[in-house]
Amino acid sequence: MKTIRYGLAATAAVALTLASAQVSAAMQTETVEYQVNGKTFTGYMAYDDDIDGKRPGVLVVHEWWGHNEFAREQAEKLALEGYTAFALDMYGSGKLAKHPEDAKSFMQEATKDMDQVKARFMAAKNLLQQHVSVDPSRIAAQGYCFGGAVVLNMARLGVDLDAVVSYHGALGSPISAEAGKVEPRIHVYTGGADKMVPSEQVAGLVKEMQDAEVDLTLVSFPGVLHSFTNPGADQIAEEFGMPVAYDQNAASRSWEGTLELYSEVFGN
Amino acid sequence: MKTIRYGLAATAAVALTLASAQVSAAMQTETVEYQVNGKTFTGYMAYDDDIDGKRPGVLVVHEWWGHNEFAREQAEKLALEGYTAFALDMYGSGKLAKHPEDAKSFMQEATKDMDQVKARFMAAKNLLQQHVSVDPSRIAAQGYCFGGAVVLNMARLGVDLDAVVSYHGALGSPISAEAGKVEPRIHVYTGGADKMVPSEQVAGLVKEMQDAEVDLTLVSFPGVLHSFTNPGADQIAEEFGMPVAYDQNAASRSWEGTLELYSEVFGN
Numbered sequence: 001m002k003t004i005r006y007g008l009a010a011t012a013a014v015a016l017t018l019a020s021a022q023v024s025a026a027m028q029t030e031t032v033e034y035q036v037n038g039k040t041f042t043g044y045m046a047y048d049d050d051i052d053g054k055r056p057g058v059l060v061v062h063e064w065w066g067h068n069e070f071a072r073e074q075a076e077k078l079a080l081e082g083y084t085a086f087a088l089d090m091y092g093s094g095k096l097a098k099h100p101e102d103a104k105s106f107m108q109e110a111t112k113d114m115d116q117v118k119a120r121f122m123a124a125k126n127l128l129q130q131h132v133s134v135d136p137s138r139i140a141a142q143g144y145c146f147g148g149a150v151v152l153n154m155a156r157l158g159v160d161l162d163a164v165v166s167y168h169g170a171l172g173s174p175i176s177a178e179a180g181k182v183e184p185r186i187h188v189y190t191g192g193a194d195k196m197v198p199s200e201q202v203a204g205l206v207k208e209m210q211d212a213e214v215d216l217t218l219v220s221f222p223g224v225l226h227s228f229t230n231p232g233a234d235q236i237a238e239e240f241g242m243p244v245a246y247d248q249n250a251a252s253r254s255w256e257g258t259l260e261l262y263s264e265v266f267g268n
Numbered sequence: 269m270k271t272i273r274y275g276l277a278a279t280a281a282v283a284l285t286l287a288s289a290q291v292s293a294a295m296q297t298e299t300v301e302y303q304v305n306g307k308t309f310t311g312y313m314a315y316d317d318d319i320d321g322k323r324p325g326v327l328v329v330h331e332w333w334g335h336n337e338f339a340r341e342q343a344e345k346l347a348l349e350g351y352t353a354f355a356l357d358m359y360g361s362g363k364l365a366k367h368p369e370d371a372k373s374f375m376q377e378a379t380k381d382m383d384q385v386k387a388r389f390m391a392a393k394n395l396l397q398q399h400v401s402v403d404p405s406r407i408a409a410q411g412y413c414f415g416g417a418v419v420l421n422m423a424r425l426g427v428d429l430d431a432v433v434s435y436h437g438a439l440g441s442p443i444s445a446e447a448g449k450v451e452p453r454i455h456v457y458t459g460g461a462d463k464m465v466p467s468e469q470v471a472g473l474v475k476e477m478q479d480a481e482v483d484l485t486l487v488s489f490p491g492v493l494h495s496f497t498n499p500g501a502d503q504i505a506e507e508f509g510m511p512v513a514y515d516q517n518a519a520s521r522s523w524e525g526t527l528e529l530y531s532e533v534f535g536n
Contacts, residue, residue, distance in 0.1 A: 192478050199478035203471040206486065210460050210467035213490040218474065222481040 026050035027079050029072075032086070033093065036123040037116075041089040043124060044072045046079035047133045056138035056162075056266040057128040059121075060087040061147030063230070064103040066096040070230050074142070081259060082268065084133045088124035090117070090150060100240050107146050114153065114175060121154050138162055138266050140184070142258060143169055144229060145196075148188075152205075155182050155214075162265045163187070165258050167229045168194055171205035177212035185215040187261050189254035191224035195243045219257065221250040229254060294318035295347050297340075300354070301361065304391040305384075309357040311392060312340045314347035315401045324406035324430075324534040325396040327389075328355040329415030331498070332371040334364040338498050342410070349527060350536065352401045356392035358385070358418060368508050375414050382421065382443060389422050406430055406534050408452070410526060411437055412497060413464075416456075420473075423450050423482075430533045431455070433526050435497045436462055439473035445480035453483040455529050457522035459492035463511045487525065489518040497522060 030045040044067070047055075058078050062071040067089040078085035089095075090110050097103035111117055121141075129136035140163035143151040148169015155164045156177045161184040168191055186209065190197050202220065209216040227233035227244035229251045237244050262268075298313040312335070315323075326346050330339040335357040346353035357363075358378050365371035379385055389409075397404035408431035411419040416437015423432045424445045429452040436459055454477065458465050470488065477484040495501035495512035497519045505512050530536075 192481050192483075199475045202478055203475035206474045206488070207467045207471040210470055210488050213460050214488070215460075215490050216486075216488045218484075218486040220474070220478050220482070220484045222483050 027076060029076065032127065034123060034127055036120050040093045041120070042067060042093040043089050043127070044075055044087040045084065045131060046075040047084035047131070048079050048082060051082055054135035055133060056083055056140065056262065056268065057131065057134040058083045058085045058262070059124055059128060059139070059141040060085055061090065061141065061143030061150045062087065063144045063227070064097070064107045064146035066091045066103070066106060068096055070232060083262070084128065084131055086124060086128040088121070090120050090147070100242065117150060117153065118157060118159070121150060121159070140164065140262055140265070142167070145169060145227065149173065152186070155184050155186060158182065163261050165189070165261065167254055168197065168226050171197055171201045177208055177214060179212050182212055182214045185261060185265055186217070187257060188216070188218045189250070189257065190218070190220050191226060191228050191247070191250065192220045192222040193224060194226045196226045217257070219254065221247065221253070224250045295344060297344065300395065302391060302395055304388050308361045309388070310335060310361040311357050311395070312343055312355040313352065313399060314343040315352035315399070316347050316350060319350055322403035323401060324351055324408065324530065324536065325399065325402040326351045326353045326530070327392055327396060327407070327409040328353055329358065329409065329411030329418045330355065331412045331495070332365070332375045332414035334359045334371070334374060336364055338500060351530070352396065352399055354392060354396040356389070358388050358415070368510065385418060385421065386425060386427070389418060389427070408432065408530055408533070410435070413437060413495065417441065420454070423452050423454060426450065431529050433457070433529065435522055436465065436494050439465055439469045445476055445482060447480045450480055450482045453529060453533055454485070455525060456484065456486045457518070457525065458486070458488050459494060459496050459515070459518065460488045460490040461492060462494045464494045485525070487522065489515065489521070492518045
């Protein structure tokens with residue numbers, strides 16, 4: 001256990017408690033507690049200790065359930081690919097829903113104020129940028145479901161990011177991208193049969209992003225439902241009768257497409 | 269000079285005159301005359317003679333100008349990647365426009381009847397499938413501008429293809445894709461500032477293809493105009509005051525994306 005203070009922006013005065021664990025020979029992981037506007041959040045940093053020098057950083061934004069094991073696993077997968085990844089926390093420490101009703105309520109509380117969403121995202125981004133292994137000028141963000149909406153909204157708000165990836169994310173938003181304001185290249189992976197992300201919403205996103213001069217790649221997987229990246233989706237479907245399902249092909253293709261995007265924008 | 273008879277479907281009883289030319293040590297090219305419903309067409313076959321065995325075939329559908337040098341060059345590039353490519357002819361031998369007014373008139377004549385479009389496309393597809401170097405079960409089609417509309421319409425009509433790629437193609441159509449009828453994976457590369465392909469049309473295509481359960485990848489390049497794949501576009505822009513322009517980055521990314529698609533669907 002060690003405590004590190006990061007010199008962060010005023011919106012996120014942060015004291016970190018780091019618990020390092022050895023997941024593989026090279027991979028280092030740290031559970032990170034940090035504060036935003038007086039509230040405590042718990043994220044998870046993963047990187048490969050065998051890699052010399054600073055590397056690009058990737059933010060991982062969780063599903064509507066909250067900061068869970070799935071989000072941490074994505075960070076670890078990114079670490080194995082040579083990135084430093086930070087699975088952030090948008091809800092606050094311990095806020096992990098077990099029932100869709102709780103998830104919905106957490107999500108509504110977290111998103112009622114876009115300034116609050118941005119403050120929480122920026123705090124995590126600053127943390128990642130100041131990590132010893134990270135080149136702060138090369139940062140991407142990827143999100144799932146609710147997290148997909150978060151990263152797209154950060155792109156819409158003009159946050160300085162090199163790449164943004166949304167997996168089965170909500171695509172509609174109270175805010176719209178403005179021409180010339182959106183910096184990152186954007187990849188959107190969506191299930192063609194995702195009832196939470198209907199085709200009207202996908203079409204609307206495409207028009208919005210085209211009109212805003214965004215570098216957009218959209219991939220629609222036919223017959224694929226919401227949550228296709230998450231192997232735990234099938235259990236959720238059974239337990240709560242929700243129209244979600246894991247899809248190995250869509251999960252694999254969206255992952256490979258993401259790695260290609262990062263390789264292109266980061267030149268590594 | 270040699271004459272070969274292909275046993276083709278009734279719509280395309282064909283006598284071929286082949287003129288072989290050596291473009292590189294390995295590449296073979298053949299100018300192919302063929303007939304569809306009593307009218308003569310001139311296409312261009314390209315393949316690598318050093319490759320043993322049958323390989324996938326790719327149809328190349330020209331811009332609204334007609335079967336031109338640019339289309340032939342795409343066939344040669346595909347041949348260098350290990351495919352047998354056939355740059356077909358949708359207008360008829362010698363119909364190569366020098367002025368946009370002629371191009372428009374040729375295009376209108378060729379597309380006034382969707383059955384005619386399909387007959388011309390299928391004749392070329394049959395020719396390609398019966399080429400000695402081609403595995404007839406593995407066929408893709410790619411088209412530019414007018415040709416992009418042609419290949420998308422063939423997908424909409426349920427033509428048996430493994431992959432379809434549209435580059436700065438018109439995306440609207442008098443016919444619509446039907447759920448479960450569209451076989452190929454589809455890549456659409458479009459310029460974000462293409463005045464011939466406005467964002468409403470792009471959004472409409474996405475909705476249509478999602479609703480029809482199509483495996484769709486859409487890439488929109490910000491600030492990019494119509495004809496971005498064609499180095500000759502800048503001269504056209506100057507000569508006729510048209511809003512077209514070559515874009516090296518978009519040309520390169522759409523080409524790489526196409527090769528990846530073919531590699532994935534053909535497993536080579």
